[in-house]
Ligand SMILES: Nc1ncnc2c1ncn2[C@@H]1O[C@H](COP(=O)(O)OP(=O)(O)OP(=O)(O)O)[C@@H](O)[C@H]1O
């Protein structure tokens with residue numbers, strides 16, 4: 001059936017058909033870098049990384065863009081608080097974001113555009129909207145004229161009248177219509193600013209994603225993602241800006257991840273109910289956190305709890321134990337032809353089926369566990385061969401790399417019998433003048449701190 005994606009725009013699962021054959025262009029809204037990321041923010045980071053990895057696994061060439069919002073009210077306040085510049089605040093938290101996401105196994109985006117480096121593109125974008133009658137200046141601010149864009153509300157499935165009824169008219173309003181939103185904000189005294197045709201100011205929040213996605217991915221791209229809270233107004237406004245300007249759909253598929261909750265409330269900085277990734281990393285392995293995120297479907301909320309983390313830890317350990325058992329047997333096993341390849345193909349198909357179904361990582365992990373059972377079963381059988389073991393290891397490796405999970409347990413000491421088997425294999429290899437394999441084994445043993453000594457009785461070994 002191929003990859004199916006739930007598209008917020010149509011509220012349906014749709015077959016994925018890329019705009020350009022063989023390639024996928026993705027834009028995921030990035031963090032506002034005024035603080036460390038919490039576990040809620042880690043969800044889109046991890047999930048969209050899996051989406052990217054899965055497309056790559058299925059042979060697509062992916063371009064993945066994620067912005068950093070490095071200019072906004074929260075940054076301005078933080079800079080005042082810390083007595084540093086806005087861009088210094090941004091630099092600090094961009095570094096922290098990189099550290100956290102790297103620890104979580106998130107691959108680097110191809111480009112991480114920053115607002116402060118794209119002011120020219122943003123001003124140009126706004127000017128064009130004004131020229132087309134979609135935006136107007138008002139006392140140094142520029143607003144988008146929502147009424148001019150009849151499709152406003154199509155992503156969040158609300159119509160303009162309903163939205164209109166929902167907003168109250170603020171006092172001293174500069175806007176023609178309360179639904180209009182800022183594209184450019186005039187600077188208050190002391191605030192960071194750039195020169196513009198409308199005076200000193202800075203971009204509003206939404207325009208950055210329209211301008212930067214267009215610069216790096218073109219007028220239309222395949223996938224736009226972010227957390228559920230971004231659907232309205234942020235993504236709705238992005239669509240209005242971009243589609244008003246170009247007349248083309250901005251993105252073909254819109255994907256939104258559900259919340260990480262605490263006591264059934266969204267984890268958020270403003271509510272103060274958050275757990276920072278950098279803090280939890282000291283207590284649990286980042287891989288456990290990643291496993292925890294992937295054990296639910298991305299559109300479902302997850303209620304964060306110690307219990308669930310414990311479950312994730314146990315789950316991961318079960319897989320790691322299975323792999324470790326395979327590794328131990330691999331050294332001692334004989335080389336024989338086997339029929340495990342067929343099994344591998346069956347489980348690979350099941351895994352792909354799960355992931356094809358709107359990136360159902362929960363089902364995909366269930367297949368990994370089925371593979372654990374198969375592999376344990378195999379090791380109990382009589383015909384264990386090196387190739388057979390390898391077949392199990394290979395599929396673990398394959399599924400792990402799609403999910404970005406390090407399933408291979410951390411290095412451990414070699415058991416005596418493994419060392420002896422390796423020495424035996426090395427002696428054989430030397431006899432057959434396979435010096436490459438012999439050297440490989442010597443290096444491996446050396447790395448593990450095993451010292452070999454030639455004696456009249458043959459090779460002796462000891463631990464360093
Ligand atoms: N509790 C959560 N669960 C899942 N995703 C979240 C959660 N909180 C924020 N996100 C997502 O994290 C990403 C980073 O967003 P951003 O830096 O704007 O966070 P934020 O909205 O400032 O966080 P907060 O809501 O805590 O203020 C966005 O895609 C946002 O939708």
Ligand SMILES: [Zn+2]
Pocket residue numbers: 028029030209234238
């Ligand atoms: Zn955005």
